[in-house]
Amino acid sequence: MPEATVGQELAELRVRVTRSTVVRYSGASTDFNEIHFSDRHARAIGLPSVVAHGMWTMGAGLKVVTDWVGDPGRVVSYFVRFTRPVAVPDTDEGTEVVYTGKVTKVDDGVATVAITATCGDDQVLGAAKAEVRID
Amino acid sequence: MPITPEHVGRRYPAAPAYVVSRAKIAEFADALCDDNPAYRGDEPVAPPTFAAVIAAQAWDALFGDEELGLALNRTMHADQTFTFRRPLRPDDAVIAQLSIEKVRNRGNLDMVTVLVDLAVDGETVCEARSTLMHTGEDADA
Numbered sequence: 001m002p003e004a005t006v007g008q009e010l011a012e013l014r015v016r017v018t019r020s021t022v023v024r025y026s027g028a029s030t031d032f033n034e035i036h037f038s039d040r041h042a043r044a045i046g047l048p049s050v051v052a053h054g055m056w057t058m059g060a061g062l063k064v065v066t067d068w069v070g071d072p073g074r075v076v077s078y079f080v081r082f083t084r085p086v087a088v089p090d091t092d093e094g095t096e097v098v099y100t101g102k103v104t105k106v107d108d109g110v111a112t113v114a115i116t117a118t119c120g121d122d123q124v125l126g127a128a129k130a131e132v133r134i135d
Numbered sequence: 136m137p138i139t140p141e142h143v144g145r146r147y148p149a150a151p152a153y154v155v156s157r158a159k160i161a162e163f164a165d166a167l168c169d170d171n172p173a174y175r176g177d178e179p180v181a182p183p184t185f186a187a188v189i190a191a192q193a194w195d196a197l198f199g200d201e202e203l204g205l206a207l208n209r210t211m212h213a214d215q216t217f218t219f220r221r222p223l224r225p226d227d228a229v230i231a232q233l234s235i236e237k238v239r240n241r242g243n244l245d246m247v248t249v250l251v252d253l254a255v256d257g258e259t260v261c262e263a264r265s266t267l268m269h270t271g272e273d274a275d276a
Contacts, residue, residue: 015168028159028166029188033207045208054212059167059184066183072173073222075183081214 002068004111004134010101013064017052017086018094025056039090051085057097057124058082061117064101065130068113074133076110081126086119095119101130109135137271138203138238138245146234147196153189155181155227163188180222187215189223190251190263193231197249205247205269213246213266220260227255236264243271 019037026036031053034041039049058080066072088094098118105112111134117125160181164174173180198207223229230253237248246268253261 017168021166021168025166028163029191031191055184055187055215056167058215059182059187060169062183063167063169063171066169066171066173070173072171072183073180075219077216077218078183079214079216082212 001134004103004106006103006106008103010064010068010103010113013061013067013099015060015063015097015099016094017056017060017088017097018092019050019088019090021094022050022052022056022088025053029053029055031055047085048087050088050090052088052097054082054085057086057117058128060097061099061115061125061128062130064099064115065113065132068101069132069134075130076133077131078129080115080117080128082124083126084119084122084124086124097124104129106134109133137240138205138235138247138269139240140238142203142235143238144235145200146232147193147200149230149232150193150195152228152230153192155185155223155225155229157225160185160223160225178224180224183217183219183222185223186217186219186253186261186263189229189231189253190233190265193233193251194249196233197235197247204272205245205267206272209270209272211268213268215266216262216264218262218264220258223253223255223260227260229260230254245269245271 100116101113104114115128236250239246248266251263
């Protein structure tokens with residue numbers, strides 16, 4: 001197990017997301033909401049275009065923590081607020097979500113990690129944090 | 136009749152058991168762009184947020200409850216919490232049961248917190264708590 005100290009910053013994670021990524025998550029999660037593959041449906045509810053699933057944005061970001069501790073079975077809790085959608089343009093490059101993690105508390109063998117997720121200028125997750133066993 | 140705080144505590148019959156498979160775990164990890172070897176090989180565990188895939192199936196009971204008048208296409212997922220007792224593994228037969236934990240009505244907006252308990256062999260392995268923001272049908276604004 002890595003040492004954990006309050007204030008410690010975990011390795012930044014950059015995840016490229018294209019329309020293919022979004023379609024793949026639709027299939028894997030069985031969430032077939034049209035806003036994740038149809039610009040027409042997305043615009044009808046005021047979104048700029050097809051957006052990534054909030055649960056994808058949440059799930060992909062946990063890698064910041066699980067890459068640090070190795071074993072995903074060490075995660076004891078995970079919270080996020082969905083603040084902004086990740087709009088995914090229909091281009092080869094798509095867009096990119098950048099995740100950071102910082103240890104904010106170490107108590108009784110459990111480290112709390114505050115996670116940020118940024119896409120362009122937008123914070124796409126709010127108050128995100130995971131608790132992970134480090135004993 | 137819309138959803139009100141009086142519906143707090145309502146608990147729905149469990150959805151049919153969801154049996155976790157190696158193939159689905161690997162497919163889900165690929166979809167998260169996560170190459171962690173723990174999700175592959177002979178004894179994989181599921182990515183923690185895979186629990187949402189099973190929990191979402193329990194949401195059907197909520198949206199199918201005509202008394203509440205909730206529509207999926209007027210619902211936004213505001214926040215999500217998971218607490219994990221142990222990771223999900225292949226062959227786990229997961230029973231997901233949804234209950235309504237909190238309801239706040241603010242004008243045309245309903246904030247509903249639902250808890251989905253995921254259990255294997257009668258023991259809770261994960262709790263998935265979601266706050267859903269629902270906009271009523273008569274929204275003029």
